[in-house]
Amino acid sequence: MNKILAISVNTFKESIRDKTLLSLSILGFLLIAASKIFVPISIGQAHKIIKDFGLGMVELFSLFTVVLIGTRILYQEIERKTIYSIMSKPVRDWEFVFGKFLGLYYLIIFIQFILFIIFILFTRFYLGGVDWYLLNALYFFLFEFLLLNALALFLSCFTTPITAGILTLMMFFIGQLTHYLKDLVVVMKLPELSPIVNFLYFILPNFSVFNVKASVVYHIPISINSYFLAFSYSVLYSTILLILSSIFYSLKEYQ
Amino acid sequence: MKVIEIKNLVKIYSSPFMRRKTFGVNGLNMDVAEGETFGLLGPNGAGKTTVLKIITGLLKPSSGSVMLWGGMDMILAKKRMGFLPENPTFYRHLNGIELLRFYSRLYDRNTKEEELEEILELVGLKKDIYRRISTYSKGMIQRIGFAQAFIGDPDLLILDEPLSGLDPIGRKELKDLIQKVNSSGKTILLSSHILSDVEAICNRVGIIIEGKMKKIGYLREILKTDIRYTDIEIEGIKKKEWLKKYGNLREEGEVTYIRTSDEEKRDKVIKLITEKGGSVISVVPQRMSLEEHFMKTVYE
Known part of the structure; x- marks a missing residue:
C-alpha cells in the first residue's frame, strides 16, 4: 500500500505542474466567468442557464484533463525512461498501474474542487446566494470521472496517447447515449439485433447514470438509489478496467 | 554462492507488423559469484544492456533462464538489488532528498531520513539535497543514479555504463566508490565501454559479441596468458x-x-x-x- 501511495502522490505532484493543466484551469475559470453573458439574453432563466453552463464547464474540463493528461501518464514514464528505476525496484505491475491511476484521480478531484469553488463563488456573486444543492452534482462527477480515468488508463495500455485520447472521448460521448440503445431496437423494430445491442449495452460504459445536471439545476429530488448506483457502478467497472490494465501492462517490456 | 546464473539466454526483438526478428541476446551463458565485480564488455549493440535489463526484470527473456540467488522470486530478488540504468533520467520536479525518499518508499521497509542523507553524502551530493533534479548537471544525475541504486542496502549492484559522460574527476571518484562498495562484500555487475576503468575495477570480465559470450574469465588469468x-x-x-x-x-x-x-x-x-x-x-x-x-x- 505504501508503494501505491508513493507512486500516486508523486504522479499527482508531477501532473499538477503540467502546463496543459494550467492552461485548462485558466480557460475553465474564464469560461465559468463567461456564463455571465447569458444573463441579459435569458428571459427569467438566468439562474438556471448559469448553473447549467457552470456544471457543463466543470464536466468538460475534467474530461479534457483525463483525455490530455490521463492518456499520457503511463506512456510518459516509458518515453522518459523514468520507468527503469521504478520497475527495477520491488514494485509489481498492478501496484504501478493502481498508483498512476490514483495519482491522476487526485488531480481530477483537485480540479473539480477548485472549479466548483470558483463556480459556487460565482453564483454567490452574480445570483445573490449559494445554491448548495449544486454539490450533488459534484458527487456524481467524482464517480463519473473515476470511471473515465480508469477507461483512459486502460486504453493507454495498448495504444498511443493520441489514439487513447480519441477513444476515451468517443467512449465518453457514446456512454452518454447507451441507454438509448435498447430503445433503438424497439423503435426500429429490429429484434434480430437485440443480442448485439444487449451485449453493447452491458459492455460499454453507461455514463448516463451520472447525469443529474438537470435534477440539480431544477432542484428535482435525486433518489438514494441513484447515489448508490453511481457509486457501485463506477467502483465495480473501474476495478474491472484496472485489473485488465494491470494484465495488459504486465505484458509490456521496457526496451 | 552464485548470485546470478544465466543459461542459454535468448532475447528476440520482433515487431508485430514486421517479419524480421533481431536477436538481442543469442544463447548467452554466464554467472556472477557473491562478492565479485563482474565487467560486461562488448561493442555497441552487442546485447549488454539487454542482459542487464533481463536480470532486473525490465525485459522478459524469449527463452533460457536467469536465476538470482538460486531461483529467488523476482520481487524478493529486487529487494536485494540496486540498478543504475544507462543515461538515467529522474523526476525533474523533485529535489535530491525527495527523489531518494520516493524510491525508498518503493521498498516495504522504512528507510530513515539520516540513512538517505548518508547515501547522498556517499555519492558527493550532500550539499545539493534540496536542489531540484531539473538543475542537476549530467555528472550529478549520474551520482543521484548511484544513490537511488544504493537504497535498501542492496547485496547486488547492477550498473549500466556507470562512468559514461563523467569528467576525469567524477570518473575517479565514482570508480573509487564502486571499489569501496565492492570491498564491503557487495556483488557488482557492470557494463562499460571504458576498458581501462573495467580493468581497474573488475576482477572478472565477459566479452559479448552479437549476443553471445565470446570470452569469460578472471581478469588476471585473461591478461596473464598473453605475455x-x-x-x-x-x-x-x-x-x-x-x-x-x-x-x-x-x-x-x-x-x-x-x-x-x-x-x-x-x-x-x-x-x-x-x-x-x-x-x-x-x-x-x-x-x-x-x-x-x-x-x-x-x-x-
Whole structure:
C-alpha cells in the first residue's frame, strides 16, 4: 500500500505542474466567468442557464484533463525512461498501474474542487446566494470521472496517447447515449439485433447514470438509489478496467 | 554462492507488423559469484544492456533462464538489488532528498531520513539535497543514479555504463566508490565501454559479441596468458654488443633495457648478466592490455 501511495502522490505532484493543466484551469475559470453573458439574453432563466453552463464547464474540463493528461501518464514514464528505476525496484505491475491511476484521480478531484469553488463563488456573486444543492452534482462527477480515468488508463495500455485520447472521448460521448440503445431496437423494430445491442449495452460504459445536471439545476429530488448506483457502478467497472490494465501492462517490456 | 546464473539466454526483438526478428541476446551463458565485480564488455549493440535489463526484470527473456540467488522470486530478488540504468533520467520536479525518499518508499521497509542523507553524502551530493533534479548537471544525475541504486542496502549492484559522460574527476571518484562498495562484500555487475576503468575495477570480465559470450574469465588469468615481451632493466655491463642477440637493446642514460619476446633467451641473458658482474634491476613482463584482448576477441 505504501508503494501505491508513493507512486500516486508523486504522479499527482508531477501532473499538477503540467502546463496543459494550467492552461485548462485558466480557460475553465474564464469560461465559468463567461456564463455571465447569458444573463441579459435569458428571459427569467438566468439562474438556471448559469448553473447549467457552470456544471457543463466543470464536466468538460475534467474530461479534457483525463483525455490530455490521463492518456499520457503511463506512456510518459516509458518515453522518459523514468520507468527503469521504478520497475527495477520491488514494485509489481498492478501496484504501478493502481498508483498512476490514483495519482491522476487526485488531480481530477483537485480540479473539480477548485472549479466548483470558483463556480459556487460565482453564483454567490452574480445570483445573490449559494445554491448548495449544486454539490450533488459534484458527487456524481467524482464517480463519473473515476470511471473515465480508469477507461483512459486502460486504453493507454495498448495504444498511443493520441489514439487513447480519441477513444476515451468517443467512449465518453457514446456512454452518454447507451441507454438509448435498447430503445433503438424497439423503435426500429429490429429484434434480430437485440443480442448485439444487449451485449453493447452491458459492455460499454453507461455514463448516463451520472447525469443529474438537470435534477440539480431544477432542484428535482435525486433518489438514494441513484447515489448508490453511481457509486457501485463506477467502483465495480473501474476495478474491472484496472485489473485488465494491470494484465495488459504486465505484458509490456521496457526496451 | 552464485548470485546470478544465466543459461542459454535468448532475447528476440520482433515487431508485430514486421517479419524480421533481431536477436538481442543469442544463447548467452554466464554467472556472477557473491562478492565479485563482474565487467560486461562488448561493442555497441552487442546485447549488454539487454542482459542487464533481463536480470532486473525490465525485459522478459524469449527463452533460457536467469536465476538470482538460486531461483529467488523476482520481487524478493529486487529487494536485494540496486540498478543504475544507462543515461538515467529522474523526476525533474523533485529535489535530491525527495527523489531518494520516493524510491525508498518503493521498498516495504522504512528507510530513515539520516540513512538517505548518508547515501547522498556517499555519492558527493550532500550539499545539493534540496536542489531540484531539473538543475542537476549530467555528472550529478549520474551520482543521484548511484544513490537511488544504493537504497535498501542492496547485496547486488547492477550498473549500466556507470562512468559514461563523467569528467576525469567524477570518473575517479565514482570508480573509487564502486571499489569501496565492492570491498564491503557487495556483488557488482557492470557494463562499460571504458576498458581501462573495467580493468581497474573488475576482477572478472565477459566479452559479448552479437549476443553471445565470446570470452569469460578472471581478469588476471585473461591478461596473464598473453605475455607479448619482457623488459629487462640492467646495469654494470660495460661491453653491451653481445646482448643484441638476446633482444632489442635500448639505453636511457646509465640504464640499459633489453626487450625480448623469447622466454629461453630471457632466462639465458639474466644468467649471463649476473655471471659477467652486472646486475638485473627489474624484469617486467609486458602483457596484452584488456583493450588489446577486447580488440582481438572482437576481430577473431
